Amino acid sequence: MFKYLKRALHEKNSEKAPDKFQVRVSHGTLLDQETEQQIRSRTSRGLLHFLERLPTPPETEGLQIFDLGGLVDSNVHYFLSQRGGRLYAVDLLDRVDAQHARLPQWKFDDLAALRFVDEYLSFQTAMFDAVLVWDVLHFLDAALLRQIVAKLARIVRPGGSILCFFHDQPKGAKVPLCRYTIEAANSLKATTRSQRPVPVTLSNRDLEALFQDFKSVQFFLSQDSLRELVVVR
Amino acid sequence: MQPAAVPSGAQREPKTMVPPLNARPAPKAAASSARNGTRIGNSISIKGDIIGDEDIYLDGIIEGAIKLESHTLTIGPNGNVQADVSARSVILLGNLKGNVRASGHVEIRRTGSFEGDILASRIIMEDGAGFRGSIDITKPKKAQVVPSRNKPVPVHQTTATPPKPNA
Numbered sequence: 001m002f003k004y005l006k007r008a009l010h011e012k013n014s015e016k017a018p019d020k021f022q023v024r025v026s027h028g029t030l031l032d033q034e035t036e037q038q039i040r041s042r043t044s045r046g047l048l049h050f051l052e053r054l055p056t057p058p059e060t061e062g063l064q065i066f067d068l069g070g071l072v073d074s075n076v077h078y079f080l081s082q083r084g085g086r087l088y089a090v091d092l093l094d095r096v097d098a099q100h101a102r103l104p105q106w107k108f109d110d111l112a113a114l115r116f117v118d119e120y121l122s123f124q125t126a127m128f129d130a131v132l133v134w135d136v137l138h139f140l141d142a143a144l145l146r147q148i149v150a151k152l153a154r155i156v157r158p159g160g161s162i163l164c165f166f167h168d169q170p171k172g173a174k175v176p177l178c179r180y181t182i183e184a185a186n187s188l189k190a191t192t193r194s195q196r197p198v199p200v201t202l203s204n205r206d207l208e209a210l211f212q213d214f215k216s217v218q219f220f221l222s223q224d225s226l227r228e229l230v231v232v233r
Numbered sequence: 234m235q236p237a238a239v240p241s242g243a244q245r246e247p248k249t250m251v252p253p254l255n256a257r258p259a260p261k262a263a264a265s266s267a268r269n270g271t272r273i274g275n276s277i278s279i280k281g282d283i284i285g286d287e288d289i290y291l292d293g294i295i296e297g298a299i300k301l302e303s304h305t306l307t308i309g310p311n312g313n314v315q316a317d318v319s320a321r322s323v324i325l326l327g328n329l330k331g332n333v334r335a336s337g338h339v340e341i342r343r344t345g346s347f348e349g350d351i352l353a354s355r356i357i358m359e360d361g362a363g364f365r366g367s368i369d370i371t372k373p374k375k376a377q378v379v380p381s382r383n384k385p386v387p388v389h390q391t392t393a394t395p396p397k398p399n400a
Contacts, residue, residue, distance in 0.1 A: 071368075073358040080356075080370045088367040120365075179360075 038176070038192040041183060046220040046228025048186040050163040053230070054130055060084040064127060066155075068092045069134040074181045088128070090120050092136050093177070096144070108140075113147040121148065126157035133164035134180050135226070139196055145210070153213040156233040162214075168225035171201040270304065275311040283316075292327070303336075310344050323353075325362075336371075 055063060063085025067075065070091030079087055099116070108116065131152060137145055152162060167175045174197050178190040202210070204219060204227070211217045211231050220228040270288030273279070277293035284300045291299075292309030299306060301320040308314055312327030322337035323329075325345035333339055333347075338355035341347055346363035354371050358364065 071358055071362075071364045073356075073360075076356055076358060076368060080368060084370070086367055086369045090365045091363070094363070 040190050042188050042190055042222065042224060042226075043186055044188045044220075044222070044228060045186065046163055046165070046218075046230055047182065047188060049218060049220070049230045050130065050132075050161055051185050053161045053232070054083065057082075057084060063129050064088065065130045065132065066123075066128045067132045068136050069132060069180065070094065072179060072181050074183075075132075078182045085129075088123075092120065092148075093139055095120055096140065108144040110143050110147070113141075113144040116144060117147045117151045121151045121155065123155045125154050126160075128156050129160045131156055131160070131162045133162055135165040135167065135178065137164055138166045138198060138200075138202065139177060140199065142200055145200070149210055150213070153233065158215075158233050160233045162229075162231040162233070164229050164231065166202055166207060166227045166229065167198055168227060169198050171198055173198050275309070305337075308345070 054060075054065075060083045063083060065079055065085060065087050067087065067089040068091075071087075071089040076087060079085065095116075133152075137148065140148065156162060167173075169175050174195045176190075176192040177194050177196045178192050181189040181191065183189050207219075207227070207229065208217055211229075214231045214233055216232045218230045218232075220230070222228060270290065271285065272290045273293050273295075275292040278295075279293065280296045282298045282300070283289065283295065286301075286304065288305045288307070289299075289301060290307045290309060291312045291314060293312065295312070295314040295316055297316050299314070299316050299318045299320070303321050305322045305324065306318060306320040307324040308327045308329055310326045312329075314328065315330045317331045318329070318333045318335075320333075320335055320337075322339070323333055323335050324340045324342070325347055326342045327344070328346045330348045332350045333353065335351070335353040337353070338357060339351050339353040340357040341359065341362040341364065343359040343361040345359075348365045350367045350369070352369045352371060356368055356370070
């Protein structure tokens with residue numbers, strides 16, 4: 001707990017925090033007083049396996065990574081400074097929310113999902129060596145989820161890998177939507193962006209069926225009810 | 234109307250400009266770059282190429298191309314730019330859609346939103362910044378080793394053997 005407090009104070013001091021900065025620590029979770037965001041560190045075996053599959057310098061020439069959760073400064077530096085290559089990014093959920101904000105009653109059917117995928121995931125076949133999906137897929141409607149997974153099967157090169165997280169909660173349960181920052185090869189910092197309801201229940205069997213066009217799916221269970229998957233094309 | 238003559242040694246008072254309604258104030262740090270270069274306000278709309286040899290602070294609507302090879306481009310919080318940019322550094326507080334080529338760093342602040350490809354030596358992104366596109370980090374070129382003229386060149390001595398007489 002003291003380690004969290006010390007790290008938080010150091011980070012805040014370097015950001016020139018206001019004088020009245022306070023940190024509330026509860027059950028190992030840091031609460032940023034300014035933004036009311038929960039921040040927690042979590043061990044991630046899925047991340048470790050995902051990173052182990054990536055080439056290391058000097059073989060990272062031409063490495064192309066895609067981040068569907070938007071960009072986080074630390075992750076940009078982790079990949080580009082340490083490994084090189086090119087990093088693509090789109091905040092997929094942000095785009096979905098923008099669509100719903102424009103048309104509140106509108107829902108993704110197959111045709112709408114196809115159009116969305118064509119607009120935001122228009123890339124060449126077998127272009128990416130790795131894709132970071134985080135927990136984005138679990139917050140998508142069924143039609144959009146199917147289309148995006150089908151698109152990933154086309155744009156990830158054979159042997160390339162995808163890291164994705166799925167919550168263990170049933171449909172309708174509210175779970176935290178997090179922004180994940182890589183702290184180390186086996187450690188992530190999860191910053192809660194918002195609480196969102198899970199639109200669909202996905203069992204392990206459902207996930208295996210979802211990724212049936214891929215070569216393999218490896219499951220890593222964690223203590224915080226988050227299933228980590230490393231999917232290999 | 235001619236401005237009034239100002240006595241030598243006295244400073245002319247700056248004109249007070251009233252910003253349009255709903256305009257967001259520029260952060261002090263970013264606006265400071267405007268003091269050293271050119272500032273394009275939020276009521277200005279430009280369609281065309283901007284080529285310059287000084288820092289530029291853009292807070293208006295720009296469509297075209299921007300070339301500031303060895304200077305800094307700052308896009309203010311009200312800036313809405315659709316252009317390919319070539320500069321030393323780019324600081325984004327508003328919206329930029331286009332490709333960016335920077336010999337220095339690209340900084341996307343919390344209020345900034347970017348869509349396009351970035352080629353830069355360093356990128357800084359604040360939490361909350363919008364991004365859609367790709368990032369390529371340019372690596373510094375390795376310095377080529379040039380042999381010094383003063384450095385003595387080793388002389389290889391060989392023992393010459395006399396040719397054998399023909400039999």
